[in-house]
Amino acid sequence: xxxxxxxxxxxxxxxxxxxxxxxxxxxxxLLFVVSTLVVFHxxxxxxxxxxxxxxxxxxxxxxxxxxxxxxxxxxxxxxAALDGLVLATGDRSAIWxxxxxxxxxxxxxxxxxxxxxxxxxxAPLDAAAVLGVVLASVGICVVGTLAxxxxxxxxxxxxxLPLLVLPLSIPLVVxxxxxxxxxxxxxxVAFLCLxxxxxxxxxxxxxxxxxxx
Amino acid sequence: xxxxxxLPTLSVISVALMAAAVTMIFFVAPEDAxxxxxQKIFYFHVPIALTAYVLFGLGAWKAxxxxxxxxxxxxxxxxxxxxxxxxxxxxxxxTGAIWAKASWGVWWTxxxxxxxxFLVLFLFYCAYFMLRFSVEAxxxxxxxxxxxxxxxxxxxxxxxxxxxxxxxxxxxxVFTREGPQMTGTMFGAFCVAWAAIVVLALVMxxxxxxxxxxxxxxxxxxxxxGR
Numbered sequence: 001x002x003x004x005x006x007x008x009x010x011x012x013x014x015x016x017x018x019x020x021x022x023x024x025x026x027x028x029x030l031l032f033v034v035s036t037l038v039v040f041h042x043x044x045x046x047x048x049x050x051x052x053x054x055x056x057x058x059x060x061x062x063x064x065x066x067x068x069x070x071x072x073x074x075x076x077x078x079x080a081a082l083d084g085l086v087l088a089t090g091d092r093s094a095i096w097x098x099x100x101x102x103x104x105x106x107x108x109x110x111x112x113x114x115x116x117x118x119x120x121x122x123a124p125l126d127a128a129a130v131l132g133v134v135l136a137s138v139g140i141c142v143v144g145t146l147a148x149x150x151x152x153x154x155x156x157x158x159x160x161l162p163l164l165v166l167p168l169s170i171p172l173v174v175x176x177x178x179x180x181x182x183x184x185x186x187x188x189v190a191f192l193c194l195x196x197x198x199x200x201x202x203x204x205x206x207x208x209x210x211x212x213x
Numbered sequence: 214x215x216x217x218x219x220l221p222t223l224s225v226i227s228v229a230l231m232a233a234a235v236t237m238i239f240f241v242a243p244e245d246a247x248x249x250x251x252q253k254i255f256y257f258h259v260p261i262a263l264t265a266y267v268l269f270g271l272g273a274w275k276a277x278x279x280x281x282x283x284x285x286x287x288x289x290x291x292x293x294x295x296x297x298x299x300x301x302x303x304x305x306x307x308t309g310a311i312w313a314k315a316s317w318g319v320w321w322t323x324x325x326x327x328x329x330x331f332l333v334l335f336l337f338y339c340a341y342f343m344l345r346f347s348v349e350a351x352x353x354x355x356x357x358x359x360x361x362x363x364x365x366x367x368x369x370x371x372x373x374x375x376x377x378x379x380x381x382x383x384x385x386x387v388f389t390r391e392g393p394q395m396t397g398t399m400f401g402a403f404c405v406a407w408a409a410i411v412v413l414a415l416v417m418x419x420x421x422x423x424x425x426x427x428x429x430x431x432x433x434x435x436x437x438x439g440r
Binding site for chain 2: 143146150151153154155156157159160163164166167168170171174175178187188191194195198199202206209210212213
């Protein structure tokens with residue numbers, strides 16, 4: 001496999017392999033999302049209803065994604081590997097796309113545990129809600145990977161990242177909660193698709209400017 | 214700022230327009246039958262909000278020029294426009310809260326789509342400053358700031374749509390597809406008020422930009438003199 005797709009696959013594979021060997025991110029995300037759900041059980045008042053629980057699920061997912069995204073560029077930064085990647089021939093947007101795929105894989109793995117746990121502990125999830133989670137996860141990884149690269153360029157990156165990602169994730173939370181609780185989830189699913197498309201194109205096109213000196 | 218109009222002239226125009234706007238708002242435009250005197254804040258609140266959008270748009274346009282031409286001066290212009298936009302955004306939130314208190318008896322209501330949108334944008338653009346000042350000055354900071362500013366203009370319509378989806382619609386809709394729902398003099402006062410606020414924004418933008426440019430030149434001079 002060569003060319004653009006080959007670059008993306010090789011880079012994403014590198015991230016997944018690193019995670020498989022070092023196990024830096026995924027166990028932390030899994031433990032975090034389950035702990036958060038348990039905390040929410042005690043934070044919700046008695047008889048709060050399912051709708052409140054769906055809202056809290058989204059808080060848990062957004063924060064879990066942030067936890068993963070905060071570590072997204074750590075391997076590249078530690079050994080100045082990003083400079084090497086940027087200097088390599090090939091389209092730089094492939095670096096962003098590969099990192100997004102890897103971040104999505106980690107978040108997806110966390111959700112595979114979180115969603116059944118939520119269904120058992122709180123309230124059932126229907127197909128529209130799961131679709132909402134999938135689409136919102138794509139959106140948050142798309143903008144989060146770019147925001148994480150931006151934050152990594154400065155001081156205090158751990159503090160900056162949530163500040164950058166949370167305002168951008170508000171539309172995703174609206175779409176995701178709407179898909180979970182609304183009787184007409186189609187509008188919300190379409191909205192999430194629109195968000196994903198708009199911000200994917202924007203991130204894909206602008207990543208090069210973020211990493212080049 | 215166009216070279217033909219100097220900053221002092223622009224300032225005089227701004228003061229004159231503001232005086233005309235205040236006169237029209239309080240002495241020409243009739244009092245709203247439903248809301249009374251409290252409706253007068255509309256002539257400030259809406260123009261300030263629209264001007265904030267204009268400034269965010271200007272910031273994004275200059276950001277695009279930064280990425281396009283790699284021109285250092287556009288970075289300062291983009292930053293200044295967003296800084297002024299954030300000030301006008303904060304004013305929108307404050308005037309909106311006052312209007313909400315007068316009309317609905319509460320300082321804040323989540324069902325007011327425009328106010329919630331401004332809160333989201335305000336948070337987003339506050340993060341812009343955090344990001345900008347965390348990166349060391351140089352071409353990389355210019356480009357990262359520019360990309361973030363461009364995200365802002367994409368976020369405005371997307372958030373607007375999201376907030377419309379998320380809430381009910383009790384905010385008074387003054388502009389509909391059938392045109393403005395106001396009398397002629399009210400619309401006239403609104404237009405003058407908007408012009409006054411836009412010119413005021415232009416003055417503030419020019420003053421801040423002039424200050425920032427002087428600051429940058431001074432720093433270059435100091436470096437050149439080796440101090």
